[in-house]
Amino acid sequence: MRLDYLTIFPDYLAPLGLSLPGKAVESGLLEVHVHDLRQWTHDRHRTVDDTPYGGGAGMVMKPEPFGEAFAELGVGAGTTVVFTTPSGEPFTQALAAELSTRERLVFACGRYEGIDQRVIDHARDLAEVREVSLGDYVLNGGEVAALAITEAVVRLLPGFMGNAASLVEESHAGGLLEYPVYTKPPAWEGREVPAVLRSGDHGAIAAWRREQARRRTAERRPDLLAPSALEDGSPIVPAV
Numbered sequence: 001m002r003l004d005y006l007t008i009f010p011d012y013l014a015p016l017g018l019s020l021p022g023k024a025v026e027s028g029l030l031e032v033h034v035h036d037l038r039q040w041t042h043d044r045h046r047t048v049d050d051t052p053y054g055g056g057a058g059m060v061m062k063p064e065p066f067g068e069a070f071a072e073l074g075v076g077a078g079t080t081v082v083f084t085t086p087s088g089e090p091f092t093q094a095l096a097a098e099l100s101t102r103e104r105l106v107f108a109c110g111r112y113e114g115i116d117q118r119v120i121d122h123a124r125d126l127a128e129v130r131e132v133s134l135g136d137y138v139l140n141g142g143e144v145a146a147l148a149i150t151e152a153v154v155r156l157l158p159g160f161m162g163n164a165a166s167l168v169e170e171s172h173a174g175g176l177l178e179y180p181v182y183t184k185p186p187a188w189e190g191r192e193v194p195a196v197l198r199s200g201d202h203g204a205i206a207a208w209r210r211e212q213a214r215r216r217t218a219e220r221r222p223d224l225l226a227p228s229a230l231e232d233g234s235p236i237v238p239a240v
C-alpha cells in the first residue's frame with residue numbers, strides 16, 4: 001500500500017516514521033510520502049489560504065495547490081483520497097477494514113476553516129473519495145486524524161501485525177468491546193485475578209470473556225449491541 005499526505009505541517013506527520021508504519025516501510029509493505037502542500041504554490045508568500053466567499057470568520061484553503069498536487073501525484077483510478085474533516089463520516093473499525101483493502105490512500109489534511117469544496121468535487125472526478133471525521137469533536141486540523149486513521153488501517157494489512165490472532169479479539173473487531181485482561185502477579189494491592197482465568201478450563205475462560213465483553217459493551221456502548229442481542233434473554237454477567 002502507498003500512502004501520500006498533503007499537509008501544510010509536514011513535521012506533524014513525523015510519527016509516521018516510528019512504531020507500526022515505520023516497521024511496515026522497512027518491510028516493503030508500505031510506501032509513505034509526506035508532501036508539503038506549499039510546494040504547489042507559486043507566490044512569494046507561498047499562499048495556501050484566502051478569505052471565504054460569502055464572508056464569515058477564518059480562512060479557507062485554496063483549490064489550486066491541491067489540484068496541482070493531485071495532478072503531479074497521479075491521483076486517479078486505484079487511488080482513494082481521504083479528506084479528514086469534522087463534517088466527514090465517522091471513522092469506524094469497519095471503515096478502517098475497508099480502507100485497508102485499497103492500493104493507495106492520499107490524505108488531504110485540512111486546516112483553517114476547511115478546504116474549498118471544489119477540491120473535493122474535483123477529486124471525485126478523479127478517484128474514490130471519503131470524507132472522514134475521527135468523532136464528534138473538532139481538532140485544529142486534519143493531520144491528527146490522518147495519523148489515527150493510518151494506524152488503524154495499516155495494522156490490518158495482512159502480515160503486518162506479528163500476532164494476527166490478537167486482531168480478532170480486539171475491541172470493535174467483533175463488534176463488541178474487548179474483555180478485561182490480566183497478567184502476573186496473581187494478587188496485587190489486595191486484588192486477585194479472576195479465578196476462572198487461572199483455572200486452565202479453556203471453555204469456561206472463553207465463556208467468561210464473551211460475557212465480560214457483552215457486559216462491558218452493554219454498559220459503555222449499548223449502541224454497538226444489535227437490539228436482538230439485548231432481547232435474546234441470555235443474562236448479562238453481573239459486574240466482576
Ligand SMILES: COc1ccc2nc(C(=O)O)sc2c1
Nearest residue numbers: 085110111133134139141142
Ligand atoms: C480544518 O481542518 C480540520 C479541522 C478540524 C478537524 N477535525 C477533524 C476530526 O476528525 O475530528 S479532521 C479536521 C480537519
